Amino acid sequence: MNDVATENENNYKTLQLLLNTLYMISETSMDRDLITSIFKMRLTSILGFTPQVEKCVQCGTTEHITHFSIKDNGFKCKNCSKVDSGAVTMSAGTKDAIKYTIMAPAKKLYAFNITDECIKEYKLISKIYLDEKLEKEYK
Numbered sequence: 138m139n140d141v142a143t144e145n146e147n148n149y150k151t152l153q154l155l156l157n158t159l160y161m162i163s164e165t166s167m168d169r170d171l172i173t174s175i176f177k178m179r180l181t182s183i184l185g186f187t188p189q190v191e192k193c194v195q196c197g198t199t200e201h202i203t204h205f206s207i208k209d210n211g212f213k214c215k216n217c218s219k220v221d222s223g224a225v226t227m228s229a230g231t232k233d234a235i236k237y238t239i240m241a242p243a244k245k246l247y248a249f250n251i252t253d254e255c256i257k258e259y260k261l262i263s264k265i266y267l268d269e270k271l272e273k274e275y276k
């Protein structure tokens with residue numbers, strides 16, 4: 138992307154995200170791994186890989202969303218994920234957390250909590266997603 142306005146806006150968003158994240162790490166007792174995972178997910182989105190988090194990225198249904206597709210950037214329903222080897226299972230809590238991470242205003246990004254079980258899934262998905270999308274892009 139060579140558009141200067143977009144680039145500036147993304148720089149601003151990235152800096153804002155970084156400052157919010159540093160604040161959370163130094164001033165709160167929120168789980169560090171969760172903070173890092175939220176950071177990764179939001180950063181990947183800012184840098185051009187905003188996942189589809191409102192419906193199945195393949196068929197468009199909002200029912201039975203059970204997976205996150207790394208390959209197709211977003212949520213997938215039970216049926217569509219069967220033929221997607223890169224789809225990672227997620228529970229309802231993890232799904233809500235990912236959706237929140239993508240949609241929340243910058244200042245409220247860290248204003249949520251999830252169970253330990255969901256943190257595990259969230260960590261896995263955000264790690265794979267960032268690695269897959271950005272490693273190739275920024276090598």
Ligand SMILES: [Zn+2]
Pocket residue numbers: 193194195196197198213214215216217218
């Ligand atoms: Zn589907």
